[in-house]
Amino acid sequence: MNKKKYFPTEKILSGLIIGLCVSMASPVALSATSAPQAAPVVTGLPDFTDLVDKVGPAVVNIRTTEKAQQSQGEMGADDQQMQEFFQRFFGMPMPKQAPAPRGRKQVPQQQEEIPRGVGSGFIISQDGFVLTNAHVVDGASDIYVKLTDKREFKAKVIGIDKRTDVALIKIEGSKLPKATIGDSDKIRAGEWVIAIGSPFELDNTVTAGIISAKARDTGEYLPLIQTDVAVNPGNSGGPLINMRGEVIGINSQIYSRSGGYMGISFAVPIDEAMRVADQLKTSGKVTRGRIGVQIGEVSKDVAESIGLSKAEGALVVHIEAGSPAEKAGIQDGDVILKFNGQPISKSSDLPRIVGAIKPGSKAVVTIWRKGALRELGVSIAEIEAEKTAQKADKKGKKDQANVLGVYASELSDAQKKDFPGGGVVIETVDGAAAAAGLLPGDVILTLNNVDVKDVKQFSAMVAKLDGKKAVALLVRRGNLSQFILVKSQAQ
Numbered sequence: 001m002n003k004k005k006y007f008p009t010e011k012i013l014s015g016l017i018i019g020l021c022v023s024m025a026s027p028v029a030l031s032a033t034s035a036p037q038a039a040p041v042v043t044g045l046p047d048f049t050d051l052v053d054k055v056g057p058a059v060v061n062i063r064t065t066e067k068a069q070q071s072q073g074e075m076g077a078d079d080q081q082m083q084e085f086f087q088r089f090f091g092m093p094m095p096k097q098a099p100a101p102r103g104r105k106q107v108p109q110q111q112e113e114i115p116r117g118v119g120s121g122f123i124i125s126q127d128g129f130v131l132t133n134a135h136v137v138d139g140a141s142d143i144y145v146k147l148t149d150k151r152e153f154k155a156k157v158i159g160i161d162k163r164t165d166v167a168l169i170k171i172e173g174s175k176l177p178k179a180t181i182g183d184s185d186k187i188r189a190g191e192w193v194i195a196i197g198s199p200f201e202l203d204n205t206v207t208a209g210i211i212s213a214k215a216r217d218t219g220e221y222l223p224l225i226q227t228d229v230a231v232n233p234g235n236s237g238g239p240l241i242n243m244r245g246e247v248i249g250i251n252s253q254i255y256s257r258s259g260g261y262m263g264i265s266f267a268v269p270i271d272e273a274m275r276v277a278d279q280l281k282t283s284g285k286v287t288r289g290r291i292g293v294q295i296g297e298v299s300k301d302v303a304e305s306i307g308l309s310k311a312e313g314a315l316v317v318h319i320e321a322g323s324p325a326e327k328a329g330i331q332d333g334d335v336i337l338k339f340n341g342q343p344i345s346k347s348s349d350l351p352r353i354v355g356a357i358k359p360g361s362k363a364v365v366t367i368w369r370k371g372a373l374r375e376l377g378v379s380i381a382e383i384e385a386e387k388t389a390q391k392a393d394k395k396g397k398k399d400q401a402n403v404l405g406v407y408a409s410e411l412s413d414a415q416k417k418d419f420p421g422g423g424v425v426i427e428t429v430d431g432a433a434a435a436a437g438l439l440p441g442d443v444i445l446t447l448n449n450v451d452v453k454d455v456k457q458f459s460a461m462v463a464k465l466d467g468k469k470a471v472a473l474l475v476r477r478g479n480l481s482q483f484i485l486v487k488s489q490a491q
Contacts, residue, residue, distance in 0.1 A: 046192050046243065052206050054245045057148050057177035058123045059196040059238060061203045062132055062155075062169075064116040064140035066430070116140055120197035120238030121169070122179045122247060124277070128153070128171040131277060132237030133252050133268075134160045137167050139428040139440050145171050148204055159280030163288075163412070164222055165252050166273045167237075168280040179239060182246025184225065184269035189214055195229055195251055197238030205235075216266065217348050224266035225249045231265040240267040249273075275356070288355035289380035291330075291365075292323020294417075295347045298335055306335070307371045313337040314347040328378035330367065337373070338366035354380065383413070404462055404471060404486055405431030406438065408455050419443060419476070422453035436486040438475065445481065446474040 117140075121132030130145060137143050143155040153171035160167045194208045207230050215223035225240065231254040240249035249267030279286045295314040303311040313335040319326050330336075336344055339353050340363045357363060359382035367374050408424035415425065426433075426442045444452050448471060452458050465471060470485045 046208075048194050048206065048208055051194060051241060051243065051245050052196065055122075055179055055239065055241050055247075056196055056204060056206075058179040059148070059204065060121050060123060060130060061146040061198045061201075062119040062121050062130075062136055062237060063144045063146065064119070064137060064142065065144075066114060066116040066139070066141045118198055118201050118234045119236045120234065120251075121145065122239045123176050124178055124181065124274075126174065126176050126178050128173040128176055129158070129277075129281065130155065130169045130171060131250060131273060132167050132169065133250060134162050134165045134167040135441070136237045137169060138162070143169060145169070146203070147176075159284040159286075161276045161280065161286045163286070164268055164272060164276050166250065166268060166276045166280075168277045179247045180245055181270055181274060182242055182244065182248040184248045184271045187211055187214055187225065187242065187248055192243055193227060193229075193248070194241050195235065195238055196241070197235035197251065199230075199232035199234040201234055212264070215269075217346070222269065222272050222352055223348075224253065225269055226264065226266055228263055229265040229267070240270075287359055288383045289357040289359050289361070290351075290383045290413075291325045291328075291354055291378055291380065292320035293325045293330065293336075294318035294320075295336070295350055297347045306368065308335065308368060312346070313344045313368065314350040324379045324381050328365065328376045330365065330376060330378070331369065333369070335368040336365055337368055338364075340364055355383065404465075405429055405433035406444075406462075408444065408458060410455055411443070415443065419445065421445070421451055423476070424452055424455050424458050432486050436484050438473075438484060438486070439477070441477075443476040444473050445476055446472075448472050 117136070119132060119136035121130045121136070123129070124131050137155075137157055138160055143157070144152055145155045146152045153173065155169040155171045158168040158170050189211050191211050192208065193211055194206060196204060196206050199205050209228040209230070211225060211227050213226040216226040217223055225248070227240065229240070229251060231251065235251055238251050239247040240251055242248050248270050250270070250273050251265065251267045253266040254262070254264065276286050293316050296317045298308065298311050298313050298315050300311045302315065303309075316325075316330060316332055316334045316336065319330060319332060336350060338344060339350060340357070342349075342353050344350050344353070354363075357380050359380050361380045363378050363380055365376045365378050367376065406426055407428045409427050411419060411423055411425060415423075423443045423445045426438060426440050426444065428440055429438045444458065446452055447458065447461050450461065452461070473484050473486060475482055475484050
């Protein structure tokens with residue numbers, strides 16, 4: 001089964017590969033009386049060298065690290081060789097060994113900075129603002145940005161938006177090379193594009209391909225640009241560039257059976273990424289609008305049965321009590337055809353359009369009800385920010401989720417539709433959870449065969465765990481669910 005994958009920074013990222021065979025038109029002899037012949041559509045393969053020279057200096061390599069507990073002082077030569085082996089070939093520290101036998105001196109542990117992952121990004125201003133993917137930098141202890149001229153800077157996170165997988169970071173510099181931002185609304189399927197990134201830590205790797213589709217709906221918050229970009233670990237967050245040398249997207253996702261490139265990849269449209277970046281730069285967060293409805297697609301049969309000329313719009317299947325939609329008079333069974341004058345071709349258009357409107361604003365909704373068009377006024381509310389469980393305070397007061405090394409947040413509204421039984425989203429992991437292979441973004445569904453409803457219940461269950469026993473977590477990652485055993489850390 002094909003499954004969509006994000007680019008975990010230590011796993012997957014973007015690039016582009018030439019995947020188009022160009023057939024050359026044969027020359028046609030023209031007589032003095034013959035009509036002029038149309039010029040060939042394609043006269044040869046494109047040359048990307050000037051584009052690379054123009055954009056390349058603004059593309060950066062992003063290296064992240066995290067803090068981990070490491071034993072010190074008793075590592076022998078064999079242990080050191082194994083540690084080097086794991087770091088070089090797996091990009092991770094050697095797994096923790098069993099406790100020392102009784103009578104052997106216990107060595108205290110201390111935090112050590114270890115590699116976390118590698119990604120890409122690009123500079124959007126001469127004073128050092130850099131765009132990348134949220135999953136490249138989220139949860140990192142330290143972030144390092146390296147330019148093509150080998151200069152390296154330590155970066156700070158300005159803001160992260162997980163809904164669009166966009167992050168804005170900042171390095172201290174002046175007169176830095178910056179990328180030219182294009183217009184993703186003007187792209188066309190079939191046009192040539194290139195990407196520059198750091199697959200497998202190979203800095204400044206250039207790959208090429210074409211745009212396969214302009215607005216592919218993958219179930220995320222925004223439509224993505226589909227390309228035949230070759231995506232491999234290390235490219236995530238790099239720019240997708242058109243033939244004018246303009247950035248039109250941020251390479252972000254792939255479809256894959258193996259975790260590697262299989263001919264289909266996706267990029268966040270630069271128009272949306274820049275809107276997010278502007279809000280992150282101003283306030284450090286992104287605010288989005290909502291009206292409080294659950295929606296479904298309008299099928300051809302439904303359209304015919306209610307008198308619509310074609311299958312379009314968003315079918316209202318549920319209205320939240322007290323929501324702006326309820327106050328506006330929207331009802332179950334209404335079909336929303338336009339929102340503030342913008343057509344709703346399919347249901348997924350509605351949350352994107354509403355989300356782009358500033359909370360507190362007024363809007364006009366055009367609906368189809370009982371064979372007639374109606375217009376209703378509605379106020380825009382704000383999507384509630386995702387709540388993250390708080391970590392331990394400086395006095396040592398424990399967050400109960402910390403026993404496992406898991407910090408979790410509530411499911412987003414979109415995720416609640418996918419997981420009606422509940423669950424929690426992993427924000428960051430360390431200690432035993434990290435060693436067991438849990439990752440940020442994983443959804444925990446059960447703990448020791450007990451359904452997990454929300455963060456409060458999850459923390460309460462973790463608080464009762466026996467620190468000496470393994471914990472079985474049912475975890476959803478992508479399209480797959482799996483049990484992961486974690487040995488909790490006694491506190």
